[in-house]
Amino acid sequence: MTAYFTFHGALNYFLPRSQRHTTIAHPFDWRASVKDMLESLGPPHPEVALIVVNGISVNFDYIVQPGDKIALYPDFDAVDLSPKIALVPPYSGRMRFILDTHLGRLEAYLRMMGFDTLYRNDYDDDELARISDEEKRILLTRDIGLLKRGRVMYGYFVRNTESRARLLEINQRYRLVDHLDPFRYCMKCNGLLMPVEKSAILDKIHPRTAENFDAFHQCQACQQVYWKGSHYDKMASLLDDVINSG
Numbered sequence: 001m002t003a004y005f006t007f008h009g010a011l012n013y014f015l016p017r018s019q020r021h022t023t024i025a026h027p028f029d030w031r032a033s034v035k036d037m038l039e040s041l042g043p044p045h046p047e048v049a050l051i052v053v054n055g056i057s058v059n060f061d062y063i064v065q066p067g068d069k070i071a072l073y074p075d076f077d078a079v080d081l082s083p084k085i086a087l088v089p090p091y092s093g094r095m096r097f098i099l100d101t102h103l104g105r106l107e108a109y110l111r112m113m114g115f116d117t118l119y120r121n122d123y124d125d126d127e128l129a130r131i132s133d134e135e136k137r138i139l140l141t142r143d144i145g146l147l148k149r150g151r152v153m154y155g156y157f158v159r160n161t162e163s164r165a166r167l168l169e170i171n172q173r174y175r176l177v178d179h180l181d182p183f184r185y186c187m188k189c190n191g192l193l194m195p196v197e198k199s200a201i202l203d204k205i206h207p208r209t210a211e212n213f214d215a216f217h218q219c220q221a222c223q224q225v226y227w228k229g230s231h232y233d234k235m236a237s238l239l240d241d242v243i244n245s246g
C-alpha cells in the first residue's frame with residue numbers, strides 16, 4: 001500500500017533535501033492516522049495547519065487509505081476549500097509563549113514587546129509540554145521531538161540561531177507587531193509592570209535619570225524599574241527592525 005504526501009511551504013524544512021517540494025510516495029502496511037504518518041516523514045504536527053486528502057479537508061485522526069493523495073499546508077488559508085477543518089481550535093486571546101532552554105534571550109525580547117513569556121534554563125521536556133498544554137501557551141523550541149508530543153497543541157520550531165533573527169522569524173510567523181504592548185511585562189522575570197511615582201523609586205535610579213525622566217514603571221515581582229530611556233531606545237530600534245522586516 002502506498003500514500004502520496006505533498007508538503008507545502010515551510011513544512012519542507014523538515015524533510016530530507018531530496019524530498020523537498022516533491023510528492024513523496026510513502027509505502028505502509030499498517031493502520032495509521034495521518035498525524036502519525038506525517039510526523040514519521042519529518043514535520044511536527046503543530047506546524048501543520050491544514051490537511052487535504054483527495055481534495056477533502058480532514059483532521060489529524062483520519063486513517064490513511066491506500067492510494068490517498070495527501071496535501072499538507074503550514075497556513076490554514078493556503079487553499080480555498082469548503083468545508084475546511086481546523087486541526088486545533090483557533091488560538092484565542094492575547095498570545096502567550098513558553099520557550100525551551102535553547103532559546104535564552106528571546107524571552108526578554110518577547111516580554112519587551114508585551115508578550116507573557118515563560119522561560120527557565122532548567123525546564124525539562126515534560127514540563128514544557130505540560131505547561132504549554134495546561135496554560136495554552138505557544139511552545140517555541142529547537143527540539144522537533146518535543147513538538148511531536150501529543151500534548152503540544154500550539155508550537156513552532158525556531159529555525160534561526162541568532163536572537164534578533166529569531167525574533168524577526170517569530171514576528172513573521174505570529175505577526176507580533178500587530179499586537180505590541182510595551183511596558184507590560186518585566187524583561188527579567190515576566191512579572192507585571194505598573195506605573196509608579198518617581199518619588200517611590202528614587203533610591204533605585206541614577207540621579208541623572210531622575211532629572212531627565214518623569215514616567216516610570218516597576219515590576220510587581222522583582223521591583224525592577226523601567227523608563228523610556230535606554231530600555232526604550234533599545235526597544236524602539238529593535239522594533240524598527242522587526243517592523244521593517246515584516
Ligand SMILES: [Zn+2]
Pocket residue numbers: 186187188189190191219220221222223224
Ligand atoms: Zn521583574
